[in-house]
Structure formats: structure tokens, C-alpha cells
Amino acid sequence: MPRLIDSVARITGMRDRDALNVTIAEVLVDWLRPESVAIYKIVGEGDGRRVVLRARLVDGQAHIESDVARDPDSLPRLATMPYFRRCVKNVTQVRITPPAGSPVCTLFPIQNDSDVTGVLAVETRHALLPEQQRLVKGVLKIIRNLLAVLDYSEHDTLTGLMNRKTFDASFQKLLQAAPNIAAPPQPPQLPPTGQPERRSEHGEFARFAAVIDIDHFKSINDRFGHLYGDEVLLLLARLMRGSFRATDQLYRFGGEEFVVVLDWVRPDDAAMVFDRFRAKVEAFTFPQIGRVTISMGYTQIQSFDSPNHAIERADQALYYAKQNGRNQARSYELLISSGALSSKEDASDLELF
Incomplete structure (x- = not known):
């Protein structure tokens, strides 16, 4: 029980979303001992929704991805990812049947009060047991409540757009996020895709x-x-x-x-x-x-x-x-x-x- 309480305290103590994503991955690694944990964000609306990798933990090493560092045209479309689309549309967990000898990947929807905002992908050597699935769903319920608090504090109550306080907090992250030239880790059912060359101050862009x-x-x-x-x-x-x-x-x-x-x-x-x-x-x-x-x-x-x-x-x-x-x-x-x-x-x- 103390270990469980400690895990809950670690998650609910987060106010930075990038740090929260990494903490979720670390907690699930502690409890499940998976091959990897990845957190994806769903951005855009309707048929134009795309999938962005936000955090990935493999062999105990956390990697934070930033959606502001990606060329939006290079992001994979949700409509082209059948397993992710089913997870998001049906708001249900989806197990991806792997080739022989490959890890089993289970997808879980990440929700706020009104919509599915992301997907949690857990890769394990064997299919998750029922009690392990309940653990993941319990963690995601905690996340849903925490996201509701964060959304309220970070967004304008009338329009739903982000507020001035969020702008100030996000600006330094934006400066630190260099354009992502290398192809990022891809969702389980997608082949790796490259990214167009980019120039910025760094060149033209x-x-x-x-x-x-x-x-x-x-x-x-x-x-x-x-x-x-x-x-x-x-x-x-x-x-x-x-x-x-x-x-x-x-x-x-x-x-x-x-x-x-x-x-x-x-x-x-x-x-x-x-x-x-x-x-x-x-x-x-x-x-x-x-x-x-x-x-x-x-x-x-x-x-x-x-x-x-x-x-x-x-x-x-x-x-x-x-x-x-x-x-x-x-x-x-x-x-x-x-x-x-x-x-x-x-x-x-x-x-x-």
C-alpha cells in the first residue's frame, strides 16, 4: 500500500505536462516491468487529427518529445493508424497482435473531461493480466482528474484557448525545442518515416x-x-x-x-x-x-x-x-x-x- 500511495503522490504532484508524461511512464515501468511505455498526444480536429509522440521510456531511459519541434505535415494521421483510431473512437483498450517473438502492445485511451486527448502504448513480453489492466486504467483515471485541474488553470474559461500564464510558462520550452530533423520513434504499427529537411535560424524557417x-x-x-x-x-x-x-x-x-x-x-x-x-x-x-x-x-x-x-x-x-x-x-x-x-x-x- 505505501508503494501505491507513493506512486499516486508522484503523479498528482506534477504540474508540468512533459514531466507528468515521464512520471506516468516511470510509474508504469515500476509496476509492470514492460519492454517500453510510450505516450502519444492527439492533435487537431476531425479527419485532420494527427498523432504526436510526447514521451517514451525504454530500458529505464526516458525520452521527452515536443510537439512544437515537429513539422506538422510530417506527423502521422490518426485516420491512417487503425489500432490507434479504434482506441480513440471506441474509447477502449486495444491489443495489437504481434509477430512471433515480438512484444505485445496494448493501447489505452487517455481522456480529459470531454474527449480522448492521447493514447498510452504499453509493450510487454506477454499479454497484460487482468489485474495489470486494472492498474493501468486506475492510473489513467487519476490522470483524467489531474488533467481536468490543469486544463482549468491553463485555459481561458470563455474561449477554451490557452491563457497568458500558460504562454509565459510555455515560452521557454518553445525556445529550447530545436527543430526535430531525425525521424522520431514511431507508433507500433507504423513503419519509420523520414522528415523533410528543415532550415531555421537554423536557416530560413x-x-x-x-x-x-x-x-x-x-x-x-x-x-x-x-x-x-x-x-x-x-x-x-x-x-x-x-x-x-x-x-x-x-x-x-x-x-x-x-x-x-x-x-x-x-x-x-x-x-x-x-x-x-x-x-x-x-x-x-x-x-x-x-x-x-x-x-x-x-x-x-x-x-x-x-x-x-x-x-x-x-x-x-x-x-x-x-x-x-x-x-x-x-x-x-x-x-x-x-x-x-x-x-x-x-x-x-x-x-x-
């Missing part, structure tokens, strides 16, 4: 932070009431989820201010992606209100950045967009190079509304 502000949002609240104002925020969050990739990070900082961290892209592609989203919002018909526009400012994230510095630069570009007609996406770096902005310009002196 980079990450970008964009600050989004709804134009004339105060007027929307004044004219139509806060209920419709909240509806605009909800619909904008939905448009964001449908416009950006599974590995891009979406935040609501408060009020009508949103933030996007765009994963590895070329600068020209970043400009296209942000302007395409701006146009998509402009073309959308918001119930009762009609046309709503947004202004955006974005900047390239540098390896030495802090969260505040990146947001400050994006804010300066946003404020420039606001003062120069709204309904546009502006690059801080392009504004600096053209002389339209000074790097020492104090954004607080600019008028938003």
Missing part, C-alpha cells in the same frame, strides 16, 4: 508570435451588449482553431486580445498565413453584428527572446496597424526595416481606439 486585437470591440459591446461581445470572442476563437495548424499555439490574453505562436515557417509564409486569417475573419458574418475586423502585429521569435520582449515587438506592430487603418496584419521586422517604426518606439504612446 522560424517561429512567429502575433498579437490579434478585435477592431472597435468596445463599440460592439456598447451597441449590442456584452452577451454578443462574448459571442464574437467565442466565434473568433473557433475561427482560429480552424485556421491554424495543430502545432501552432493559440492564446487569449484577456479582453479582445489574442495571441498566436506560429510554428516553423518561412517569413513569407508567415505573412501569408496571418493575412489569410485576417481576411477570413473579415469575410465571416457574425450573428446580429455582421462584419467584424481584426488588426494583427507579428514578430519573429529569436533564440534569446523573453515572453515580454516578443509580445512587446508584436504589440508595436499591432499599434501601427491600428493607427494606420486597422484590418491589417503588420510585421515588426518589416516596419523597422522600412523606417515606419523605430525599435525604441514606446508603444504606450500610441492610441488604440
Whole structure:
């Protein structure tokens, strides 16, 4: 019993999701003595869902994978992985029948309060006994309760996007996550797949932070009431989820201010992606209100950045967009190079509304 209590305490003491994934793997290794334990995250929505390896423990060695370090187009699609798809769709454990002499792999769904968010893969020499299966399911129930607490603290209660506190905590991890050039370990039924060559600061590819502000949002609240104002925020969050990739990070900082961290892209592609989203919002018909526009400012994230510095630069570009007609996406770096902005310009002196 003390050993079991210690295992529960180790899991519930985690607040960092990467550390939690490794702790889950370590606890299951302690109890099951498997060949390996792997934790996969399901990202995206609908038919576009993909599978990302987040943590793997083999022979007692833990390996943490980061989804922000992967090219999203290279991630395997859930639809192409029949065992994983069955586990997720039916919310049930699935045993993969191995070739003679190979480990038995058992898949378990990882759930939060509303959906299946991942898959736990346990490889053992022999099929798991009923009491071992109950142990794994018990651990996953604990994880489900813990994830509910983490989700509440990390996400905006209105839109469900991540909040400012989560952005600050995630930013340093993002800087530490170099692009993953080598092919990662693959799910049990998938053959290894390579990954396209990538350049970044590191070459052409980079990450970008964009600050989004709804134009004339105060007027929307004044004219139509806060209920419709909240509806605009909800619909904008939905448009964001449908416009950006599974590995891009979406935040609501408060009020009508949103933030996007765009994963590895070329600068020209970043400009296209942000302007395409701006146009998509402009073309959308918001119930009762009609046309709503947004202004955006974005900047390239540098390896030495802090969260505040990146947001400050994006804010300066946003404020420039606001003062120069709204309904546009502006690059801080392009504004600096053209002389339209000074790097020492104090954004607080600019008028938003």
C-alpha cells in the first residue's frame, strides 16, 4: 500500500505536462516491468487529427518529445493508424497482435473531461493480466482528474484557448525545442518515416508570435451588449482553431486580445498565413453584428527572446496597424526595416481606439 500511495503522490504532484508524461511512464515501468511505455498526444480536429509522440521510456531511459519541434505535415494521421483510431473512437483498450517473438502492445485511451486527448502504448513480453489492466486504467483515471485541474488553470474559461500564464510558462520550452530533423520513434504499427529537411535560424524557417486585437470591440459591446461581445470572442476563437495548424499555439490574453505562436515557417509564409486569417475573419458574418475586423502585429521569435520582449515587438506592430487603418496584419521586422517604426518606439504612446 505505501508503494501505491507513493506512486499516486508522484503523479498528482506534477504540474508540468512533459514531466507528468515521464512520471506516468516511470510509474508504469515500476509496476509492470514492460519492454517500453510510450505516450502519444492527439492533435487537431476531425479527419485532420494527427498523432504526436510526447514521451517514451525504454530500458529505464526516458525520452521527452515536443510537439512544437515537429513539422506538422510530417506527423502521422490518426485516420491512417487503425489500432490507434479504434482506441480513440471506441474509447477502449486495444491489443495489437504481434509477430512471433515480438512484444505485445496494448493501447489505452487517455481522456480529459470531454474527449480522448492521447493514447498510452504499453509493450510487454506477454499479454497484460487482468489485474495489470486494472492498474493501468486506475492510473489513467487519476490522470483524467489531474488533467481536468490543469486544463482549468491553463485555459481561458470563455474561449477554451490557452491563457497568458500558460504562454509565459510555455515560452521557454518553445525556445529550447530545436527543430526535430531525425525521424522520431514511431507508433507500433507504423513503419519509420523520414522528415523533410528543415532550415531555421537554423536557416530560413522560424517561429512567429502575433498579437490579434478585435477592431472597435468596445463599440460592439456598447451597441449590442456584452452577451454578443462574448459571442464574437467565442466565434473568433473557433475561427482560429480552424485556421491554424495543430502545432501552432493559440492564446487569449484577456479582453479582445489574442495571441498566436506560429510554428516553423518561412517569413513569407508567415505573412501569408496571418493575412489569410485576417481576411477570413473579415469575410465571416457574425450573428446580429455582421462584419467584424481584426488588426494583427507579428514578430519573429529569436533564440534569446523573453515572453515580454516578443509580445512587446508584436504589440508595436499591432499599434501601427491600428493607427494606420486597422484590418491589417503588420510585421515588426518589416516596419523597422522600412523606417515606419523605430525599435525604441514606446508603444504606450500610441492610441488604440
